[in-house]
Amino acid sequence: MTKILMVCLGNICRSPLAEGILRDKLSNDFIIDSAGTGNYHIGDLPDKRSIKVAEKYGIDITNQRGRQFSVSDFDTFDFIYTMDNSNFKNVVKLARNENDIAKVKLILNEVYSNQNYDVPDPYHHSTQGFENVFKMLDEACEVIASKLLI
Numbered sequence: 526m527t528k529i530l531m532v533c534l535g536n537i538c539r540s541p542l543a544e545g546i547l548r549d550k551l552s553n554d555f556i557i558d559s560a561g562t563g564n565y566h567i568g569d570l571p572d573k574r575s576i577k578v579a580e581k582y583g584i585d586i587t588n589q590r591g592r593q594f595s596v597s598d599f600d601t602f603d604f605i606y607t608m609d610n611s612n613f614k615n616v617v618k619l620a621r622n623e624n625d626i627a628k629v630k631l632i633l634n635e636v637y638s639n640q641n642y643d644v645p646d647p648y649h650h651s652t653q654g655f656e657n658v659f660k661m662l663d664e665a666c667e668v669i670a671s672k673l674l675i
């Protein structure tokens with residue numbers, strides 16, 4: 526069973542959306558989860574604005590609760606998609622070996638190969654920021670899902 530982890534900083538804005546969007550595109554044969562590199566929002570619901578934009582596109586993410594990324598996630602998951610370059614560096618810093626590092630990817634590189642673009646942190650921005658993030662993640666998750674379903 527393929528296991529995929531989405532990672533951002535707080536695990537309340539971007540990675541819960543990425544988790545919800547990818548789950549919506551795949552069957553229950555895949556395990557999908559999300560986590561934050563920070564510990565600010567452990568146990569919290571996703572941000573209201575993420576819940577709202579997901580709902581707009583027919584996806585319910587209210588079952589999710591914030592949790593922090595842990596080294597054991599390298600053992601559990603096959604693919605670890607980070608939302609931005611800062612998340613990427615923070616996860617790679619925790620890697621124990623080359624095998625761990627090989628699992629870590631920047632999610633937008635699925636769409637824009639080797640460009641190392643960030644999914645911008647929408648936390649301090651407007652509702653439009655969340656809409657933009659949703660669209661970027663939907664595009665990236667479409668590529669991820671199509672690769673996994675081959």
Ligand code: 4NP
Pocket residue numbers: 533534535536537538539540561565646647648
């Ligand atoms: P996220 O956004 O990483 O997309 O969940 C953030 C949410 C909260 C904080 C930072 C980023 N924070 O500093 O509390």
